[in-house]
Amino acid sequence: MVLDIFTYGFMQRALITGIAIAVICSLVGLFLVLRRYSLFGDALAHMAFGGIAVGLFLNVYPLWSAFVVSILSALGITKLRKTTKISGDAAVAVLLSSGLAVGVLLVSASKGFTVDLFSFLFGSILLTSMEDTLLITGISAGIVATVIMLRKQLLYITFDEEQAKVSGLPIDKLNYVFMILASVTVITSMRLVGILLISALIVLPNVTSMMIGKGFKKTVIISISLSVAAVVSGIIISYYLNLAPSGTIVMVSVSMFLGTLLARSMGLFSSKTIHQENNSIQRSY
Amino acid sequence: MPMNILEVQDVSIRYNGTLALDKINFSVEQGDLLGIVGPNGAGKTTLFRAILGLQNYQGKIKLFGYEGNQYTQLLPMVGYVPQKVNFEPNFPATVSDVLSMGMLPEKELVRITRLLQDQGCYWNRICKPSSKYTEKINEALKIVGLESFKDRRIGEISGGEQQRAFIAKALVNEPLLLILDEPVTGVDVEVQNRFYALLRRINKENKITIVWASHDLSAISQLANKVACINRNLFFHGEKNEFFTNRDLLKTYAESAMQLHMHDHDM
Numbered sequence: 001m002v003l004d005i006f007t008y009g010f011m012q013r014a015l016i017t018g019i020a021i022a023v024i025c026s027l028v029g030l031f032l033v034l035r036r037y038s039l040f041g042d043a044l045a046h047m048a049f050g051g052i053a054v055g056l057f058l059n060v061y062p063l064w065s066a067f068v069v070s071i072l073s074a075l076g077i078t079k080l081r082k083t084t085k086i087s088g089d090a091a092v093a094v095l096l097s098s099g100l101a102v103g104v105l106l107v108s109a110s111k112g113f114t115v116d117l118f119s120f121l122f123g124s125i126l127l128t129s130m131e132d133t134l135l136i137t138g139i140s141a142g143i144v145a146t147v148i149m150l151r152k153q154l155l156y157i158t159f160d161e162e163q164a165k166v167s168g169l170p171i172d173k174l175n176y177v178f179m180i181l182a183s184v185t186v187i188t189s190m191r192l193v194g195i196l197l198i199s200a201l202i203v204l205p206n207v208t209s210m211m212i213g214k215g216f217k218k219t220v221i222i223s224i225s226l227s228v229a230a231v232v233s234g235i236i237i238s239y240y241l242n243l244a245p246s247g248t249i250v251m252v253s254v255s256m257f258l259g260t261l262l263a264r265s266m267g268l269f270s271s272k273t274i275h276q277e278n279n280s281i282q283r284s285y
Numbered sequence: 286m287p288m289n290i291l292e293v294q295d296v297s298i299r300y301n302g303t304l305a306l307d308k309i310n311f312s313v314e315q316g317d318l319l320g321i322v323g324p325n326g327a328g329k330t331t332l333f334r335a336i337l338g339l340q341n342y343q344g345k346i347k348l349f350g351y352e353g354n355q356y357t358q359l360l361p362m363v364g365y366v367p368q369k370v371n372f373e374p375n376f377p378a379t380v381s382d383v384l385s386m387g388m389l390p391e392k393e394l395v396r397i398t399r400l401l402q403d404q405g406c407y408w409n410r411i412c413k414p415s416s417k418y419t420e421k422i423n424e425a426l427k428i429v430g431l432e433s434f435k436d437r438r439i440g441e442i443s444g445g446e447q448q449r450a451f452i453a454k455a456l457v458n459e460p461l462l463l464i465l466d467e468p469v470t471g472v473d474v475e476v477q478n479r480f481y482a483l484l485r486r487i488n489k490e491n492k493i494t495i496v497w498a499s500h501d502l503s504a505i506s507q508l509a510n511k512v513a514c515i516n517r518n519l520f521f522h523g524e525k526n527e528f529f530t531n532r533d534l535l536k537t538y539a540e541s542a543m544q545l546h547m548h549d550h551d552m
Contacts, residue, residue: 034373069286156386159372164336167458168361208378213440219377 005239013272014125018231021189022201026209027147028185028203030220032253033210034158036088040202041202043095044077044186045195047073052101052120056176057106062120063187070183073099079181123194123246125235132191139188143181154178156215192231193246204253208260223265225257288315291336291464298331304517305474306437307333308344310523311513313462315406318488320505320525321498329498330368332515333464337365348463350404356484360398361389364455366448366461368470374440381435382394384422384454386501394459401461408492410459425453429483445472449480456487463487473527481508485519523548 005011032040051069055062077091086094100206107117119127128136147154156164165171186198193201205227206219213219234249239250300307306328313319323329324446334340336348338384348356349361378386389397391414411428411524426432429449434442439450448468455463465484470476481504487493499505505512505525506517512528514521521527528534 014390034376036373078367094476152386155378155382157384159376159378159383160338163365163370164387165339166360166363166365168357169387208377213377214436216377216382 001113005236010128011239012152013128013130014235015135015232017128017136018125019228019248020190021136021192021207022212022231023224023225024140024143024185024222025189025198025201026205027144027220029113030123030206030209030223031154032182033203033206037092038203039089039092039096039199040182041079041186042199043092043099044074045190045198046096046103047099048187049120049195050099050106052117053103056117057110066187066277067184069099070187071180074179074183075176076177100212106211119194120190121194121196122244123190123192123197124194125245130192136165136188136191137186139270143185146177146181150174150177154219183246193249197246200225200250200253204250204257205273208243208253208257211260211264226253289313289347290315290317290388290406291496292345292347292348293332293336294345294347296332296342296346298328298335298340298342300328300331306342307518309515310403311519313511314493315494316488316492317511318484318495318509319497319511319513320509321496321513321515322500322502322505323498327516329515330466333365333367333466333496333498336464337363349401349406351400355391355400359397359400361387361458361462364402364458364460365450366455366463366465367453367467368466368468370447370451372439376438376440378439380426380431380439380442380450380453381419381422381434383439384435384457385418386454387423387458389458390419398459403420406461407420408459408461409490411487411491412459413457421457423444425452425457428456428487430479431454445469445476448472450485452480463497464492465495467498467500470500477504479523484508497515 006015010207013247018056027046029041032038048066048070051066052062057064058065073095077095080086081088081091085247153164153174155170156167157171157178161171189198189201201263205223208226209219213222230253231249234252235245235250237243238245238248289312293309295309296306296309297304309332321329321332331340336346337344338357345352349359351359395414397448412424413414416424422435423432426435427532429452431446431449431453434446439447442450452465452468469480472480484495484497485508497505497509506529509525511523512521512525514518514528514534521531
């Protein structure tokens with residue numbers, strides 16, 4: 001009886017795209033969180049909102065215009081930060097508000113597409129078409145492959161950019177590639193939870209897994225598992241309780257985070273205190 | 286005649302409008318253990334950053350006899366341990382994750398080694414060329430005495446242990462030159478002594494050339510064979526004995542150090 005939802009085509013498509021999005025959001029999100037760019041996803045999504053409005057206004061497939069606008073603004077802001085030393089949070093604020101402003105402006109100029117915009121703001125995973133599913137899983141596979149290929153370099157520039165530069169890594173190129181990856185990830189994922197909740201998918205599984213995993217590889221695996229679990233259970237719960245899937249997915253993620261926090265405060269993963277004690281004893285060189 | 290590992294010629298650096306280094310000239314020969322002394326804010330770190338390609342400068346710097354493109358290619362053969370590595374304390378990376386960052390593939394290492402041997406450089410590698418990634422990491426950790434820490438998170442171990450992990454990270458690429466920027470500031474005496482023993486060992490046994498900034502004059506008098514004294518200008522560069530027997534020089538060093546400590550540091 002529980003399984004009957006898997007027989008619906010729209011549910012199968014929702015779950016497949018949901019899993020693909022969960023994987024890329026947590027994977028790319030870990031690097032964003034560690035670089036203190038947690039809200040960058042939010043800013044890019046707002047920028048994409050402007051892009052979507054441009055697309056709807058010009059009668060172009062909105063996802064394409066969103067891609068173009070977001071990637072250009074991500075690259076622009078990277079360049080701006082480098083040349084003018086604007087701080088990260090200020091850059092995010094500039095991006096976020098200008099994207100939203102363009103969107104609002106165009107919406108008010110032409111009063112025809114409010115329904116479509118609503119689905120972009122809060123997600124519409126149950127409306128995913130076959131073409132969307134193929135496109136999103138294809139793009140996700142590309143993102144995962146790129147991250148796997150560049151994992152060592154990305155890890156190094158995230159940990160210590162200067163040392164990475166000394167080791168001969170092409171820092172600027174890698175930063176641009178990473179920004180493009182982040183933009184594509186955000187726009188691809190808007191389908192699932194919408195512009196307003198995208199940060200949750202990027203940040204929550206990662207801050208949770210960072211409390212559990214020790215090494216990098218384990219943290220990535222835990223984060224992806226949590227993310228996929230949250231999306232799948234969120235979609236299923238929302239179906240049975242007749243709730244909005246985006247909100248349900250995010251709330252499942254939030255409860256995973258709170259649960260882990262609680263477990264840690266009760267000493268379940270807190271190897272840290274033991275290590276600190278050890279440190280005071282083994283101060284041998 | 287020994288090969289010059291590093292040649293610094295007429296290097297001047299402006300830092301936020303003020304002259305941080307003024308026409309510095311010195312060279313480091315293969316096998317040297319050069320102690321660089323100078324008060325805080327004397328420009329030691331700035332000089333190191335210039336050598337590592339992180340800071341613009343006027344003048345000329347040659348690394349292993351090379352300039353330009355080849356210089357940049359050979360930079361991975363310089364192990365650098367900064368005064369403090371700034372990383373996110375919660376970073377989910379173990380000690381061995383950190384060591385694996387920036388590790389050169391053996392093929393690349395062999396290619397670079399050939400370039401260096403063409404210039405007449407020689408040194409004893411820490412690991413056998415046939416070693417696997419993990420064996421290299423284990424060996425480097427063994428040298429600094431951190432074998433049992435390899436699966437611990439880098440942010441969870443003590444400051445002294447982190448510093449040792451970063452020294453191991455510098456050693457894992459089989460460097461020919463090691464640049465250390467006050468690496469044991471703020472750790473206890475026992476840890477310092479072990480570190481000094483380590484420096485001596487890799488300098489003597491592995492023939493790794495070391496450039497080492499420190500305020501610890503007694504350690505420098507015991508370990509280094511050469512001394513450079515910097516305070517915006519190069520006051521002295523030469524044999525250790527010459528420095529420590531020259532009372533005027535020691536007095537100048539002490540005075541300039543005092544002056545800079547009294548005023549607020551300008552960088």
